[in-house]
Amino acid sequence: MPYLLIEFLDELVFGVGETAWPLIRDDLQLTYSQIGLALSLPGIIAAFIEPFIGILGDVWRRRLLILTGGLLFTVSLLLASASFSFILLLSSFILFNPSSGAFVNLSQANLMDSDESRHEQNMARWTFAGSLGVVTGPLLLGLFVHLGLGWRGTYALLASLSTLSLLLAIRFLPADKKETPFPSFKEVFDGFKAAFAALKRKEIWRWLLLLEFADLMLDVLFSFLALYFVDVAGVTAAQAGIAVTVWLVMGLITDFLFIPYVEKQRDTLQYLRRTALLNAAAFTGFMLAPGFIPKIVCIILVNLFNTGWYPILQGRLYSSLPGQSASVMAIGAVTDPLMKLLPLLIGILADRFGLASAMWILILGPLALLIGLPKRLQPETFNLKPST
Numbered sequence: 001m002p003y004l005l006i007e008f009l010d011e012l013v014f015g016v017g018e019t020a021w022p023l024i025r026d027d028l029q030l031t032y033s034q035i036g037l038a039l040s041l042p043g044i045i046a047a048f049i050e051p052f053i054g055i056l057g058d059v060w061r062r063r064l065l066i067l068t069g070g071l072l073f074t075v076s077l078l079l080a081s082a083s084f085s086f087i088l089l090l091s092s093f094i095l096f097n098p099s100s101g102a103f104v105n106l107s108q109a110n111l112m113d114s115d116e117s118r119h120e121q122n123m124a125r126w127t128f129a130g131s132l133g134v135v136t137g138p139l140l141l142g143l144f145v146h147l148g149l150g151w152r153g154t155y156a157l158l159a160s161l162s163t164l165s166l167l168l169a170i171r172f173l174p175a176d177k178k179e180t181p182f183p184s185f186k187e188v189f190d191g192f193k194a195a196f197a198a199l200k201r202k203e204i205w206r207w208l209l210l211l212e213f214a215d216l217m218l219d220v221l222f223s224f225l226a227l228y229f230v231d232v233a234g235v236t237a238a239q240a241g242i243a244v245t246v247w248l249v250m251g252l253i254t255d256f257l258f259i260p261y262v263e264k265q266r267d268t269l270q271y272l273r274r275t276a277l278l279n280a281a282a283f284t285g286f287m288l289a290p291g292f293i294p295k296i297v298c299i300i301l302v303n304l305f306n307t308g309w310y311p312i313l314q315g316r317l318y319s320s321l322p323g324q325s326a327s328v329m330a331i332g333a334v335t336d337p338l339m340k341l342l343p344l345l346i347g348i349l350a351d352r353f354g355l356a357s358a359m360w361i362l363i364l365g366p367l368a369l370l371i372g373l374p375k376r377l378q379p380e381t382f383n384l385k386p387s388t
Helices: 002-019 021-028 032-059 062-081 086-114 119-146 150-172 185-198 202-217 219-231 237-263 269-288 292-305 309-319 327-332 336-353 355-372
Strands: none
Touching: 002 021, 002 086, 002 119, 002 150, 002 219, 002 237, 021 086, 021 150, 021 219, 032 062, 032 086, 032 185, 032 327, 032 336, 062 086, 062 150, 086 119, 086 327, 119 150, 119 237, 119 309, 185 327, 202 219, 202 309, 202 327, 202 336, 202 355, 219 237, 219 292, 219 336, 219 355, 237 292, 237 309, 269 292, 269 309, 269 355, 336 355
């Protein structure tokens, strides 16, 4: 299925990029603040672009948007491979984010539309494809570093793989229902009107905010993991690579096992509450435990207890917006700018107080789930058309 391949590629890029931060930092002589800016600013800028992509994905030519996003996705990877300064690197990330939004997020919307009764189950498969990509990323980077091609050579290969994925998307994506060269103003206005109407509903805000906070124990923690082991735990770069690999392999295994688990569950809210509590305890142990091995054990538990968070929460959001799958991008942009500031905040605090202190912000992730999850699933959460 081309959608899962596109997600695999996107997370392959992510796995390479997050593991390469120590190499990129040393090569380009970056500060924590610059790293935080590179992790935050592209997402903030994309938050003002992606709403239009999402609305157009619902009211206009989604296939054309996906393919255009795939082309720019490839260009951004080429630019990253040619980056010999922080400005060029930052520019490549700024181009990458909205391109990924069009190429990857709209592909996810197509997958969700393929069976609206199985959002959480299909999201579990999507997440596993992403985990496979993330696991492959560090292995690919390690091979290229061993061959003397470095992180730039890895990004050049990623651009080649992106070109292949784009060609496959051209071949297999379904045709657009509309063939108009440009969307009408009324179509775009009505799309935004429906999206804003959805924001009047409390359950939409719940899933949006919980998704953002849950990400603190997912992508945000992973972004700083290699740097934490090198700079705080005081281990070698090779040991940090082992820690990252353990995190990724553990995620791959648990995401695979979660697929049959979620098939048997009618209500996964109790599962989220229990794992959030266990995750908070495991993360506290990770931050306080001395030595490499104890921290590895704790980070395995952190990874185990965040299993299923993203597919469940994202699936609930899609189910709350029937007929508006692509508009999830537009609605998500409401919370993205604020939450994308957190990596920058962590970077600034790390420069001032040390990374060991700054990382405590991440515990807000499981705490938000414990506070924000409903006691029980309300019937009106699903199969409601937004008012217009």
